Amino acid sequence: MRQALFLYLILHHFAIALAQSQVPTLGLQDGYLTFDTPSFSIQLVKDSQTLASLKPKGSASQTNNGTFDFYPLDRLVDRQYNGNYQLGDITFRVREVGKSTDSWINGDSSVSRKTVSSLTSSGSTLAAASLSNTLPNNSLIDVVRRWSLNDNRVLTLEFEVSNPQNFAVEIGSMGFPIAFNTIFTGRTAADTNANCSLIDPYIGNDAGFIQVTPLLGTQPPLIITPVGKTPFEAWRFLPENTANYPYYQSQTFEGYYEWQTHTLAWAENEWKNVTPWNVPTSEILDPSQSRVYGLEFHLGTTIQEVDDTLYQNGRPITTGIPGYIVPSDQTAKLFVKHTSKVQTLSVDPPGILKIIRNSEGKNGYVGYTITVPSSQGLPERARVTINYEDSISQTVHYFLTQPSTQTISNLGDFLINTQWFENSTDPFHRSPSVLSYDRQVNAHVTNDDRAWYRLSDEAGAGSWLAAAMKQYAQPNAAEVSKYETYVNKTLWGSVQLNNGTTMYGVRKSVYFYQPNLVPNYYYPTNEYDFDGSWNQAASYLLNRAYDYVHVSAAYWSLYRVGRNYPDLVSRPWQWYLNQSLQTVLYTTNPANEVGYITDGLMGETVWRMLLSDLQRELMPDYRGLTNDASTLEAAMAQREKLWSTERFGSEMAWDSTGQEGVYMWAKYFNDSTTKINALNSIIAYQPTVPHWGWNGNARRYWDNLYGGKLRRIERQIHHYGSGLNALPLISEFQSNPTNWYLLRTGYGGLSGPLSNIDYGGFAAASFHSWPDTLIFDGYSGDYGPNFVGHALNVGTYIINHPDFGWQAFGGTVLSSSSTQVTVKTMDTLRRRIFIASFGVLLTLDAGAFSQVIVDTSKHTIQLTILPVAEGAVNGASAPVGRLLVESTADVAGIGTFSLSTKLSVDAGAYVVQFNRGVASVLLRGS
């Protein structure tokens, strides 16, 4: 929303005035301490001994000719005031042992900053100081901070905490603020991309780490690991003043978190209604006792090799298959590798997972097979704790869902029935529709000052978009029919104009705040502040390209349903295909002045599918489609040309929405430089770590303001970036089927949208990651695009991995030998199988895979296909299966695959007849 940017401009003027009244306390005027280490050039602010600059060493291309800095040195002058967190700061809560839970005393070195008392440093110590001056005088503990170079190599930040009292002191919280250059404020897009980084945690106790990834995705990441016992227990957001430049906690500056190593004092108070990621701990120091906490800073090689950097530095590394979001009917695998042996392994809640050691790990990996004994009470979080002999205790965080196909049956039921809105007198023409929903009160969201929240924009379209994609993914006759009445009465004619020169134009909203136009409508002005809300003219604008993608996706889904399940739809499939196309072409016609059409648009992979479907439907009785395909292709080619110079534009200053479209069209038009730029950008903002919340979780942090019930800037968990950015990762994996990193991260992203679906089928926009919340948002919001990503690429991905052997993401390996594997397809759709060893993608337009046997010595693929996915509730049966076979990669020694028996072909798909409800197809490679 552009409104937000406008707001920042207003705030900017305010802030300049405010900032001038503040007194700088960081001590910039007294200069810096400068150090040179094997990996970094370092500067500390002399007075505070906090970090000022951390420049990696390396080749010119890896370091922007030596100018790249992980730290925002150039914004330090704006952040030199009390309360601005710096790396090197410390926060804690302490109390006299035995005192009550409300007697914690807060310590925070940033709050009232004073020059620290420098201590003499020698040997490997670069700088040391007592922090007493800058901590409250009733702190109970003394803190000495040291920056040093361990093993003459590794930059280390240590805090020696001691108890000078004559009584025991309990440390109930201990945190280390993690600040780097995530400040996009005041930068051009080029500056942001070249000079900024993102920070993501793995909250895995002793095995925890932080990765700081430069936005271009091509430069070495910074990896932060603990020293000794400094467990990563929680990742706490650090509140700051948000009014001043560079606008902490805004769209251009998400804000900072801290590595929290003890959390009991928070768990007992602010977080008492929350189940934390890890067991909250505290530490007791007897009189004159001391202990050391610390962090190490490693310069990695590439983001894709973070695991290698961790392992080389003595940290355990972990791979989960299919990741850490596991439907209860799937068998998951967990592989760990560490220099010390696993001693014990436990699960919380007890019994929720069954874990058995297997013999599948190779090259130092130890493997476990994980099953979910019961789906009762799911979805739910689960934690696996692995204790190693060297006393490292690691936690791996899982999210368990209902059985896969049933989860999306539930989703369809909830959207089409519970979220169904009908009110014939609704003055905004929203009836009937699948309307936004508030799960916390179980009611429609009929009003909101955010006008877009009704039937357009990601937030307003989210629910009807998800409902349409669900029919594509798993059609259900009754749901399709009900959905068509939404298309007939509301989508076509209210959301989208159906006559005149603006036919196919899509409104920004059908709802608005203008009481004089709807005199009998009650606006709840007591609940919402409608001051900045859209009036009718603003809502009825047709100029936001993003909105068109959702409409075209709904039509495209119904085209797919009609084409493959002809009895289910009341209109000819040709009508739906044409509607989808005309909706896209409206945006690319310059006369219509649709904004943002030159940017990559979330979900526009659907347009790529549409193009391919137009190309496939060369039916003689349907004139014009060939030309239509060329028109669409030409329009997309024109957009793609722009992207070789101006990358990843968006309506926001920085975004993770454009890369999907840029990648996909660049790939289609063979522009490999642009394609790889987009992919690298994604790799920088979509991490893979052993935690369901962050694994494959693409960076999103402001959309709660636009679509959430709880409106705040925070790192969102599995907002739609996960599902959508997984599309390029998976597509690139299909082209490079030995790049496992892409599959791990991509499948994490594809799985994200499953976690949002609750027991009854309600899907929330995202999960709140702050440790005081840790719940899904109450609103359905902009969930829809997330499910688009899921539906368009989830499948069963079969690999033969050098460390893990035969494995399946989205499937269960039933048996295997060195050259053969039998896999049961277990993903939510059962429509895609990718065989990495062959670089072959098998897709069903209709029907569902049940099982596949791959033989790499005979070069055969034996498929079992059913009319409907097992476990789908009231899923429609396909009259015939329609199978596509595609080679996506050149694999040495593997030719093309063809059928062993001849089948007729319809629009590029083999027509598979069912015999007593099952079909068997054998493919042979040349």
Ligand SMILES: *[C@@H]1O[C@H](CO)[C@@H](O)[C@H](O)[C@H]1NC(C)=O
């Ligand atoms: C590095 O310097 C070279 C030579 O001056 C220049 O061509 C190149 O664009 C620079 N690269 C960056 C990332 O600044």
Ligand SMILES: *[C@@H]1O[C@H](CO)[C@@H](O)[C@H](O)[C@H]1NC(C)=O
């Ligand atoms: C602690 O600091 C406060 C505020 O600076 C001061 O008033 C007080 O005297 C100090 N107390 C001790 C014990 O030093």
Ligand SMILES: *[C@@H]1O[C@H](CO)[C@@H](O)[C@H](O)[C@H]1NC(C)=O
């Ligand atoms: C990145 O930062 C350096 C150092 O501040 C600056 O010289 C350079 O222009 C920036 N890069 C871009 C693309 O703006």
Ligand SMILES: *[C@@H]1O[C@H](CO)[C@@H](O)[C@H](O)[C@H]1NC(C)=O
């Ligand atoms: C339908 O909408 C009108 C106008 O907002 C409202 O007055 C009425 O109560 C609604 N009817 C139902 C059945 O909710």
Ligand SMILES: *[C@@H]1O[C@H](CO)[C@@H](O)[C@H](O)[C@H]1NC(C)=O
């Ligand atoms: C939708 O409208 C078309 C065209 O008027 C009609 O043929 C069809 O039956 C309608 N479908 C439904 C479900 O109302």
Ligand SMILES: *[C@@H]1O[C@H](CO)[C@@H](O)[C@H](O)[C@H]1NC(C)=O
């Ligand atoms: C054209 O569409 C508008 C907006 O939906 C509607 O108000 C109008 O009645 C339509 N006109 C005709 C002739 O159908």
Ligand SMILES: *[C@@H]1O[C@H](CO)[C@@H](O)[C@H](O)[C@H]1NC(C)=O
């Ligand atoms: C598709 O829509 C366009 C624009 O409304 C129309 O002219 C054309 O006849 C339609 N084509 C088919 C095949 O329905």
